[in-house]
Amino acid sequence: MIKLTTNHGVIALELNAEKAPKTVANFLAYVEAGHYDNTVFHRVIKNFMIQGGGFEPNMNQKPCQAPIENEAANGLKNKRGSIAMARTNDPHSATAQFFINTVDNDFLDFKSPSGQGWGYCVFGEVVEGMDVVDKIRAVATGNKGFHQDVPKEDVIIEKAEIV
Amino acid sequence: MILFISDLHLSPRSPGATALFLRFLAGRARQAQALYILGDLFEAWVGDDDIDDPYHARIVAALRAAADAGVQISLLHGNRDFLLGQGFAAAAGIRLLPDPYDLALPEWSFVLSHGDALCLDDTAYQAFRARVRTPEWQARMLARPRFLRRLVARWMRWRSRARQQAMNNPPYADLQGAATDDFLRDHGYVTFIHGHTHQPAKHDHIVDGIHVERWVLADWHEDRGECLVWDGAALQREAIVAENRP
Numbered sequence A: 001m002i003k004l005t006t007n008h009g010v011i012a013l014e015l016n017a018e019k020a021p022k023t024v025a026n027f028l029a030y031v032e033a034g035h036y037d038n039t040v041f042h043r044v045i046k047n048f049m050i051q052g053g054g055f056e057p058n059m060n061q062k063p064c065q066a067p068i069e070n071e072a073a074n075g076l077k078n079k080r081g082s083i084a085m086a087r088t089n090d091p092h093s094a095t096a097q098f099f100i101n102t103v104d105n106d107f108l109d110f111k112s113p114s115g116q117g118w119g120y121c122v123f124g125e126v127v128e129g130m131d132v133v134d135k136i137r138a139v140a141t142g143n144k145g146f147h148q149d150v151p152k153e154d155v156i157i158e159k160a161e162i163v
Numbered sequence B: 001m002i003l004f005i006s007d008l009h010l011s012p013r014s015p016g017a018t019a020l021f022l023r024f025l026a027g028r029a030r031q032a033q034a035l036y037i038l039g040d041l042f043e044a045w046v047g048d049d050d051i052d053d054p055y056h057a058r059i060v061a062a063l064r065a066a067a068d069a070g071v072q073i074s075l076l077h078g079n080r081d082f083l084l085g086q087g088f089a090a091a092a093g094i095r096l097l098p099d100p101y102d103l104a105l106p107e108w109s110f111v112l113s114h115g116d117a118l119c120l121d122d123t124a125y126q127a128f129r130a131r132v133r134t135p136e137w138q139a140r141m142l143a144r145p146r147f148l149r150r151l152v153a154r155w156m157r158w159r160s161r162a163r164q165q166a167m168n169n170p171p172y173a174d175l176q177g178a179a180t181d182d183f184l185r186d187h188g189y190v191t192f193i194h195g196h197t198h199q200p201a202k203h204d205h206i207v208d209g210i211h212v213e214r215w216v217l218a219d220w221h222e223d224r225g226e227c228l229v230w231d232g233a234a235l236q237r238e239a240i241v242a243e244n245r246p
Helices: A021-032 A130-137 B015-026 B048-052 B054-068 B086-092 B123-132 B135-142 B146-166 B177-186
Strands: A002-006 A009-015 A039-045 A049-052 A082-085 A098-101 A122-128 A141-144 A147-151 A156-162 B002-005 B034-038 B072-076 B101-104 B109-113 B191-194 B201-207 B210-216 B224-230 B235-241
Touching (some): A009 A021, A021 A122, A021 A156, A039 A130, A049 A130, A122 A130, B015 B054, B015 B224, B015 B235, B034 B109, B034 B191, B048 B054, B048 B086, B054 B072, B054 B086, B123 B135, B135 B146
Parallel strands (some): B034 B072, B109 B191, B191 B210
Antiparallel strands (some): A002 A156, A009 A122, A039 A049, A039 A147, A049 A098, A082 A098, A082 A122, A141 A147, B002 B224, B101 B109
């Protein structure tokens, strides 16, 4: 289990190494390296998802390891409470940033192994602390630099650890 | 606010850098009054009739959209895209500047260049440059059919790579010290910004007892670009990276 200690409370995650082995190994490597400590949820959209794991509180982007293969075809769904990898337009470009779905987002699921159809790889789910996720999704947001939907007051992951 | 970029080396074989640049033009660049592209926007340019190529058409449209939104875009030629002409400039809504270009702003003065003209230690390249920058050579080249020009461009890139490998050289020779000092003197000891060498750095020169800054722009990669920002008081580097999203 993964424990994310945030300044809004603790979120506990169960990862699915059977369905998303590469994605889980990648996420665990970042946790073990301390990458997520003192990062923020920098993109919060109430009825969509909360995204984090890539920026420090001052919106400095942290350096990442090599991108990973997209395992979105594993059958796991982007339903409320699931955790998935963020990425660029390139389907196989996920590095450290992840998001927790705050509603069912079927349109993010894998459809076909091409362009838009790849979807976003779910690799686990929130097992405790969904109330904390709901608190975070409700914070006030605005623009910061070139980023939109950034919480006005930092939502910080103080520590990410394997428990 | 003014932005400086160079050495994007855009081509259909660099979809990542292309996506970064298109997003840059649609987003970040719109917050600036002016954008200066200091050479090698394209990996190759064989003549303005290539605007109708679908890949080039997208770049031209994106430049035009940013220009129409009020960003004044200016371009200096690089050693790769020295055949960019008025046809391209008109279609993209940008202006072509001579190299070097003296940029005098109310609060500070700069001199801009691609930088290749000062790499005098690379004598073979300088001989090539002197030949291809003449109006006669360019007129002769542009008179050839496009498929032939594309072949010539490909052959030139191949030969340049082969030569670099054979010489076991760093990909670009650096600027020659004495020539750079003369250049800075000729331009009134103003801040010098250039690209070409792919060795981003800030150098401090003392010329005739005067401190002169030389800023070298970064080349763009598939996952990262960079621009230099003048905010009216200082220069600062800013990374251009692809956004992660669901």
